[in-house]
Amino acid sequence: MSRTDRPPSACDIAVAGGGILGLAVARELIVRQPEARICLLECEDRLAAHQSSHNSGVVHAGVYYEPGSLRAKLCVEGASRLRKYCAERELPWRNSGKLVLATGPDQLPRLDELERRGMANGVKGLRRVGPEEISEIEPAARGISALHSPQTAVTDFAAIADAFADDFEAAGGTIHLGSPVLSAAEPDSGGVCLRTPAGSVEADRAVFCAGLQSDRLAVSCGGSPEPRIVPIRGGYLKLRPDAEDLVRGNVYPVPDPDLPFLGAHLTRAFDGSLLIGPTAMIAGARDAYELFRVNRRDLGDTLRWPGTWALMRRHWRASLNEAANSARPARLAREAARLVPSLAVADVIPGPAGVRAQALDREGNLVEDFLVEEVGASVHVRNAPSPAATSSLALAELIADRTLA
Numbered sequence: 001m002s003r004t005d006r007p008p009s010a011c012d013i014a015v016a017g018g019g020i021l022g023l024a025v026a027r028e029l030i031v032r033q034p035e036a037r038i039c040l041l042e043c044e045d046r047l048a049a050h051q052s053s054h055n056s057g058v059v060h061a062g063v064y065y066e067p068g069s070l071r072a073k074l075c076v077e078g079a080s081r082l083r084k085y086c087a088e089r090e091l092p093w094r095n096s097g098k099l100v101l102a103t104g105p106d107q108l109p110r111l112d113e114l115e116r117r118g119m120a121n122g123v124k125g126l127r128r129v130g131p132e133e134i135s136e137i138e139p140a141a142r143g144i145s146a147l148h149s150p151q152t153a154v155t156d157f158a159a160i161a162d163a164f165a166d167d168f169e170a171a172g173g174t175i176h177l178g179s180p181v182l183s184a185a186e187p188d189s190g191g192v193c194l195r196t197p198a199g200s201v202e203a204d205r206a207v208f209c210a211g212l213q214s215d216r217l218a219v220s221c222g223g224s225p226e227p228r229i230v231p232i233r234g235g236y237l238k239l240r241p242d243a244e245d246l247v248r249g250n251v252y253p254v255p256d257p258d259l260p261f262l263g264a265h266l267t268r269a270f271d272g273s274l275l276i277g278p279t280a281m282i283a284g285a286r287d288a289y290e291l292f293r294v295n296r297r298d299l300g301d302t303l304r305w306p307g308t309w310a311l312m313r314r315h316w317r318a319s320l321n322e323a324a325n326s327a328r329p330a331r332l333a334r335e336a337a338r339l340v341p342s343l344a345v346a347d348v349i350p351g352p353a354g355v356r357a358q359a360l361d362r363e364g365n366l367v368e369d370f371l372v373e374e375v376g377a378s379v380h381v382r383n384a385p386s387p388a389a390t391s392s393l394a395l396a397e398l399i400a401d402r403t404l405a
């Protein structure tokens with residue numbers, strides 16, 4: 001069967017969304033139920049077209065997350081499973097390590113808290129290092145204290161998503177590209193009916209891993225009207241090829257405790273390029289790969305959601321800073337130069353961008369943890385922010401448990 005074939009009119013389980021998470025879930029389901037007819041519907045003409053191929057490519061070790069949260073548990077488990085999977089399948093992987101760098105005394109209490117969290121989460125090899133060791137690990141970095149996580153790695157999540165797709169198809173699953181799920185409903189006769197332009201797919205059960213569109217599909221299926229997805233654009237800069245070896249691994253700032261993002265960091269990507277970013281700016285479209293892209297429906301939904309205004313009121317200073325960094329690359333480069341002072345603004349060139357699917361409640365709180373909602377015979381992933389790519393194999397187990405319960 002070809003990936004361009006139209007979806008079947010009936011199957012046992014339908015998965016909507018061919019990003020790394022939908023593919024990990026489809027793979028997990030077919031491993032557990034090899035006889036089941038499982039199909040995956042992806043609206044784009046290729047897999048992993050959105051967040052799964054527009055990210056930092058960092059396999060997080062689990063330092064940041066609140067102990068006991070799903071993110072803490074599934075990041076540590078997921079990174080370990082992904083490490084084994086990539087080794088078995090000879091997929092991209094480099095253990096490049098990471099420094100979270102405090103550049104001033106005011107950041108030390110937050111670094112202490114991160115150390116406490118990392119230790120509670122069982123992050124292997126995590127330890128505090130002083131200025132001398134900072135220079136040994138990353139000669140260009142400067143700081144008064146840092147957390148060093150040697151297990152942090154870089155990979156190519158799109159390549160991993162492709163490998164998941166191959167496993168799924170080899171086990172008998174079918175993938176249908178160019179098949180947007182327009183809406184879904186639960187008929188009185190049971191199961192789930194997914195409407196696509198090529199006709200309806202009747203499934204006994206369905207899983208929705210639709211990333212930036214996840215709230216719309218959940219609501220159409222009778223799910224909770226809250227939270228909604230707000231697209232948060234993350235723009236990167238790159239260093240010119242001749243300046244790329246400024247950093248060996250990953251250098252991160254101590255993050256702002258009020259925001260669920262990690263702050264603009266320097267990442268030596270698997271392909272050797274050096275990325276600076278990402279910024280975090282509310283976008284005018286759910287596919288705002290260009291800075292000023294606007295989609296009227298997306299922007300209207302964002303502006304009509306009361307949480308957007310509450311968020312901007314609460315974080316107006318950070319919002320303005322991120323908007324300025326997005327519009328003026330030199331400003332973002334200077335911010336990164338606080339971590340690596342020899343970084344020259346002249347060496348910086350424009351880089352790629354990604355759009356985060358960030359769930360936001362009515363009161364303006366960004367939903368930090370992974371959120372999975374069950375509605376009748378369907379399971380909806382309502383929030384899968386970073387580190388969901390790192391956690392994909394472990395998160396897929398949790399979603400499969402709920403789907404087959």
Ligand SMILES: Cc1cc2nc3c(=O)[nH]c(=O)nc-3n(C[C@H](O)[C@H](O)[C@H](O)COP(=O)(O)OP(=O)(O)OC[C@H]3O[C@@H](n4cnc5c(N)ncnc54)[C@H](O)[C@@H]3O)c2cc1C
Nearest residue numbers: 017019020021043051052055056058181211234354388390
């Ligand atoms: C800038 C940025 C940096 C990041 N850095 C990291 C990192 O370093 N490490 C990490 O672990 N995570 C990182 N993340 C997070 C990570 O990329 C995501 O958590 C992860 O990719 C989510 O996967 P997904 O499959 O849920 O979403 P997606 O990859 O967005 O996939 C959703 C899929 O659903 C499809 N779809 C949508 N609507 C429909 C529909 N109606 N019908 C059918 N298909 C539909 C889409 O086309 C898409 O292919 C980052 C994210 C961003 C944006």
